[in-house]
Amino acid sequence: MTSHVKIRLASERVNHSVRSNNELPRFYTPGEVITGMQDFMRGHGTYAEDDSLKASVAGVMQKVNKLICIRPLKSRYVGEIGDVVVGRVLEVQQRRWKVETNSRLDSVLQLSSVNLPGGELRRRSVEDEQMMRKHLQEGDLISAEVQSVFSDGSLSLHTRSLKYGKLGQGALIKVFPSLIKRRKNHFHHLPCGLSVIIGNNGYIWISPPEHNNLTEGSSKDEIENGESQSVSRSDRETMARVKNCIAALVASKLMLDDTSIMFAYEESLKYDDVKDLLDPEAMLDVAFLTEHRINNIMEE
Amino acid sequence: MVQQLPTSNKGGSSLLVQVQYDQVKEKCDLLSKDFDTGLESVEFCNKNISRFNLVGIEAILIRVICGLVLQNTVNYNIYKGQTNKCQNINVLTPDRRRLTFVMAGLLLSPTEKVFIVHGVQDDYRSDGRSNIDYRPMELETDVVSHASGSARLRLANTDVLVGVKTEIDIPSPDKPNEGKIEFFVDCSANATPEFEGRGGEQLALGISNLLQRAYHSSQALDLKQLCIFEGKQCWKLYVDILILECGGNLCDAVSLAVKAALFNTRIPFVKAALMDGGNVDLQLSDDPYDSKLLNVGSAPLLVTLCKIGDKCVVDPSAEEESCSVISVIVGITGIPNCYCDGGDSLEEKEGKFTTIDMSGPGSLAPKTLKNAVSQGIIAAKLLDKALAKALLRERQENVTLKKHSYGFLK
Numbered sequence: 001m002t003s004h005v006k007i008r009l010a011s012e013r014v015n016h017s018v019r020s021n022n023e024l025p026r027f028y029t030p031g032e033v034i035t036g037m038q039d040f041m042r043g044h045g046t047y048a049e050d051d052s053l054k055a056s057v058a059g060v061m062q063k064v065n066k067l068i069c070i071r072p073l074k075s076r077y078v079g080e081i082g083d084v085v086v087g088r089v090l091e092v093q094q095r096r097w098k099v100e101t102n103s104r105l106d107s108v109l110q111l112s113s114v115n116l117p118g119g120e121l122r123r124r125s126v127e128d129e130q131m132m133r134k135h136l137q138e139g140d141l142i143s144a145e146v147q148s149v150f151s152d153g154s155l156s157l158h159t160r161s162l163k164y165g166k167l168g169q170g171a172l173i174k175v176f177p178s179l180i181k182r183r184k185n186h187f188h189h190l191p192c193g194l195s196v197i198i199g200n201n202g203y204i205w206i207s208p209p210e211h212n213n214l215t216e217g218s219s220k221d222e223i224e225n226g227e228s229q230s231v232s233r234s235d236r237e238t239m240a241r242v243k244n245c246i247a248a249l250v251a252s253k254l255m256l257d258d259t260s261i262m263f264a265y266e267e268s269l270k271y272d273d274v275k276d277l278l279d280p281e282a283m284l285d286v287a288f289l290t291e292h293r294i295n296n297i298m299e300e
Numbered sequence: 301m302v303q304q305l306p307t308s309n310k311g312g313s314s315l316l317v318q319v320q321y322d323q324v325k326e327k328c329d330l331l332s333k334d335f336d337t338g339l340e341s342v343e344f345c346n347k348n349i350s351r352f353n354l355v356g357i358e359a360i361l362i363r364v365i366c367g368l369v370l371q372n373t374v375n376y377n378i379y380k381g382q383t384n385k386c387q388n389i390n391v392l393t394p395d396r397r398r399l400t401f402v403m404a405g406l407l408l409s410p411t412e413k414v415f416i417v418h419g420v421q422d423d424y425r426s427d428g429r430s431n432i433d434y435r436p437m438e439l440e441t442d443v444v445s446h447a448s449g450s451a452r453l454r455l456a457n458t459d460v461l462v463g464v465k466t467e468i469d470i471p472s473p474d475k476p477n478e479g480k481i482e483f484f485v486d487c488s489a490n491a492t493p494e495f496e497g498r499g500g501e502q503l504a505l506g507i508s509n510l511l512q513r514a515y516h517s518s519q520a521l522d523l524k525q526l527c528i529f530e531g532k533q534c535w536k537l538y539v540d541i542l543i544l545e546c547g548g549n550l551c552d553a554v555s556l557a558v559k560a561a562l563f564n565t566r567i568p569f570v571k572a573a574l575m576d577g578g579n580v581d582l583q584l585s586d587d588p589y590d591s592k593l594l595n596v597g598s599a600p601l602l603v604t605l606c607k608i609g610d611k612c613v614v615d616p617s618a619e620e621e622s623c624s625v626i627s628v629i630v631g632i633t634g635i636p637n638c639y640c641d642g643g644d645s646l647e648e649k650e651g652k653f654t655t656i657d658m659s660g661p662g663s664l665a666p667k668t669l670k671n672a673v674s675q676g677i678i679a680a681k682l683l684d685k686a687l688a689k690a691l692l693r694e695r696q697e698n699v700t701l702k703k704h705s706y707g708f709l710k
Contacts, residue, residue, distance in 0.1 A: 004433045004679075005686040007556075009694050010440035010452075010706035088407060139407040169415040171426045230418045240428035247427075274428030278436055 006279070014280035016251045018291045028055040028070055035068065045070030073253075077102040077177040077201035079155040083146045084186040086172070086199035087157070089136050095129060097136055099144070102177060102201045105154035109136075113147060113158035115165070141167040143187075143197050143205065163187055167197075169231060170207035171243055175250045177202035181257040188258040192238050192265055198256060206242055208235040237274055241265060244277035245286060252287035259297075264290045406622045416623045420608040425620070432679055434615040437556070439690050440706055441564040442698075449565025453557035456617070457547025459491075460554050462539060462561040466568075468582065469536035471527065479526020479534040481515055483508040483541065485554070491546040500543075507541070507554055513655040514555070514600040514631030520654050521562075521599045528570060532580045535567055548618045551629050555602035556687055559634065562599055563691050566591035597636025600654050601683050603676040604629050607664065612672045614679045626662030628672045631655035632680035638688035651680050 028034060034046065034053045042048055045057040046068060055061075057072035079085070079101070087107060091098035097109040111132060136142065143164050144157035159165050180200055188196045189209075197205040208231045231239075245264035249256055267289040268277055276282050408416075416426065423430050437455045444450035447463035454460075469480055485508045487500025494500070515521050526535040539561065541554055568591045574581040585591070605612040606627040608620060616624070632651040653673070658664075664672070 004430075005682045006434070006436045007439050007686045007690040008436060009690060009697070010438055011694075011697060013438065013706060088409070090407070140409045141412065167409070167411070169411045171415065172412070228414055230422075231415060233422060233424060236419060236422065236424050236426075237428070240424070240426060244427055275430075275433055278427060278429070280436065 008280075014284050016253075016280070016284055016287070018252045018254070018284070018288045025060045027058070028061060029058050030054075030056055034061065034070070039066060041067045043067045043069030045072060071178070073178055074176055075178065076104045078153070079103055079107075079146045079149055079201070081146050081148060083200035084143065084197065085146060085155075085157065085201040086141065086143050086167070086197055086203035086205050087201070089138055089140045089142065091138065092133050092136070095132075097132070099142065099157060101155060101157075101199075102174070102203060103153070103155060105152060107146075107155040107157050109142070109144060109157045109159070113156070113160055115160055115162075136166060141172060141205065143167060143199070146200075167205055168207060169229075170205055171239060173204040173206070173243055173246050175202045175204060175246065175256065179250060179253065179256050181255045181260075183257055190242070190258065190262055190265070192242070192262075193235070194238055194242060196242070196258070196261065198258070198261075204246060204256070206239050208232075208239060240274045241268055241277065244268070244274060244283075248277060248283035248286045249290065251280075251283050252291070254287055254291060254294075260290055260294060263293045267293070406618055408619060408622055412619070413623050416620055417609045420611050420613055420620075423611075425613070427617075429615075431611060431613045432675065432682070434552075434679075434683070437553075439556075439560055439687075439694075441560050441691065441694055443705060447561075448567065449561045449563070451557045451560035451564055453553050453560065455547075455549060455553045455556075455615070457545055458550060458553045459543075459545035459547075460550075460557040461542040461544055462554075462557040463542075464561045464565045465538040465540065466565070467536045467538065468528070468533055471531060471534040475523075476531035477527045478523040480536040481521065481523065481526075481539065482536065483511040483515075483539045483558075485511075485541045485543065487543045487546075491543045495543075495546070503550075504543075507551065510551065510602065510629065510631070510655065510657055511539075511541075511555065511558065514602060515654075517633075517654050519598060519652055520631075520633050521596060525595055526567075528582065529573065529580050533582065537562070537565070548621055549604055549615050551602040551604045552615065552683070555600065555631075556683065559596060559599045559601060559687060560691060562594055562596040563639070565594050567594065595636070595639075596634075597639035597688075598633045600631045600633045601680045601687075602629055602631050603679045603683070604659075605672045605676050605679075607662070607668065607672065610668070612668070612675055614675070624660065624662075626658055626660040626664060628664065628669065628676070629655075629657040629659065630673055630676040630680070632677055634684045635681065635688075638685055639692070651677055651684070653677070 032055050034055055037048055037051050037053055040053055042053060043062075043064075045055060045059060046053050047056045048054070053068060055070045057070055057075065059070045059072040062069045062071050077085070085101045085107075087099040087101035089097050089109075090100050090106060095111045097111075099107045099109050101107045111129065114135070116135065142157075142159060144159045145161070145164060146155050147158040148156045150156065177200065180198055180202055182200065183198075186198045186200065188198065190196055193209045195207050195209065197207075199205070242261065242265055245268050246256065246261060248268075249260060249264055254260060264286050268282075268286045271277055271282055271286075277286065419425050420431060425431070425433075427435075429435070435456045437453060439451065439453050441451045442449070443452045443461070444463045448466045449464040450462060452459070452461045471478060471480070485504040487495040487504045489496040489500070491500075495503075518524075526537065528534055539558055541558065543550065543554070566588070568588075569585045570582050571585050572583040574583070603614060604616070604627050605614060606616040606621060606624045608616075608624045612628070613620060616627075621627075631654040633654055635651065656673070
């Protein structure tokens with residue numbers, strides 16, 4: 001039985017860095033001179049001053065031929081077309097929803113870019129607009145895809161596919177968007193039974209296995225049933241474990257995708273009690289072992 | 301005055317207890333008269349109420365009021381009895397305001413709430429904790445070099461810095477042999493944007509009042525140890541609390557940090573005192589090590605119990621806080637034995653109940669309140685033991701090694 005309260009001292013603070021070799025890239029801070037201006041092009045995250053190129057954000061340099069960019073480590077989500085995002089509905093407006101997606105400006109989901117539940121065809125009528133809140137209301141979580149990016153950087157989303165739409169029971173984890181690895185697929189069914197949506201915007205949605213079949217084909221009653229059913233204890237435990245594993249990976253700044261999450265999950269199984277994973281030492285241990293396994297795979 | 305106002309809420313009769321703080325003196329007779337409805341036995345050991353033997357819900361009510369009003373801690377011991385008299389209890393603080401800790405603006409979808417509520421029902425929360433588990437905390441004492449004592453506590457995303465300052469003051473005439481303690485809370489706008497301007501003032505005032513009430517008892521913190529010269533001079537402790545980051549469960553973190561800072565506080569010895577007519581001129585020791593430590597073992601800790609569904613949880617996360625309509629904050633005195641070396645073998649004293657407050661718009665059924673308070677007592681005991689262990693360990697480390705400050709940088 002582990003204790004319910006743990007108070008550690010500052011002298012026992014854990015350094016979450018897991019990089020063993022000194023392969024850390026050069027880190028630029030805002031205002032730092034990157035190079036002379038002569039034959040380089042100014043990219044994102046940089047500005048020109050006094051004949052030299054300086055960083056405007058804290059991050060690492062990316063160089064494409066003559067173009068120099070600084071990629072910030074912590075930033076809001078900068079959307080790209082085709083990205084999978086998880087967002088929360090903030091407002092119901094005329095023919096559209098305002099969605100919070102961790103970007104600088106709130107995103108927009110047009111009524112014309114959703115499929116109604118049950119595959120019902122939409123009639124462009126006033127009643128249809130009045131039904132909007134029945135479909136998605138304030139606070140609801142959705143998964144969606146970025147349809148287009150407006151000139152001011154705000155995103156237009158769409159859910160015109162069976163895999164997108166309203167999310168049921170589960171837990172949301174917010175991480176830095178820069179830690180999300182871009183993949184072909186961001187919807188995963190992990191071997192441990194859970195389904196995970198790793199949004200490009202840094203929002204990760206974990207849901208228990210039974211409730212992942214909320215497709216547009218199922219009837220309304222089924223959906224409502226699934227929304228109020230209690231999640232079983234074992235699923236809950238697995239979800240908590242995955243959640244804590246992701247937190248451990250984030251604390252050590254490891255990239256997140258289905259492989260790293262699954263590796264972390266497997267490594268964490270040696271801790272019987274899920275709440276032990278809240279301990280910094282355990283988090284570091286899990287992150288370190290995961291990093292090690294990923295490196296092994298890369299070498300092969 | 302203690303007033304009993306039956307109000308007709310929907311869903312049964314509800315009893316609203318309002319307490320006017322300033323008018324109530326230590327008069328037990330008054331209390332017993334006002335609660336002369338269906339009490340089976342009222343027993344007062346002496347004039348200073350130290351123990352109640354009451355039955356049923358009135359017992360809780362009186363305890364609640366006593367926790368607020370009387371300057372004495374009350375032994376918390378509830379007997380089973382009839383609880384069908386009233387359905388809901390509201391506790392109003394002396395300033396008649398509810399504390400609000402719940403951050404506005406955090407939206408959750410109905411299904412997320414269902415998930416959290418079921419989790420609490422299952423005693424298994426979304427990060428694997430049970431209902432009485434705290435998240436890991438980090439503590440450092442002696443972080444502010446100019447203060448007599450200081451501590452910094454970080455609990456998940458909540459960050460609190462506490463400094464204790466000592467000053468010589470004249471004791472109040474009604475308590476000539478006691479020192480003084482005063483709390484001041486500052487909500488930095490860095491903590492959350494809501495504290496900007498005057499946004500944090502209400503909360504700051506609420507917390508400092510709550511602490512003042514919790515410490516306002518001879519059994520909570522013995523203020524006699526702050527006496528220098530009876531009736532003439534005493535120490536006054538200014539406890540300044542700075543909230544650096546606000547990530548839920550503020551009260552618990554603040555009370556832990558305050559206790560740690562008081563534990564760390566050094567009060568200089570008085571070398572000589574010159575009597576000049578009625579005035580006393582003190583000469584203090586200049587050597588910082590020539591000082592005494594306070595005995596803070598029994599200082600109270602606050603425990604917030606957040607009611608989610610039918611159960612209460614400690615240390616709620618921001619998501620969990622937004623699922624609940626009411627939380628109860630109880631102040632429980634510490635266990636002095638834990639704070640001396642090798643004191644584990646001694647008999648443990650039970651924590652005593654010093655204050656209660658509620659935050660949020662809801663109210664509680666008597667049974668839930670009873671459960672919440674007993675859960676709070678258990679949680680406070682665990683907290684106190686962990687805190688004592690950490691503080692003693694740090695003190696030991698500092699004896700052998702030179703003090704190295706870690707501060708805020710990770």
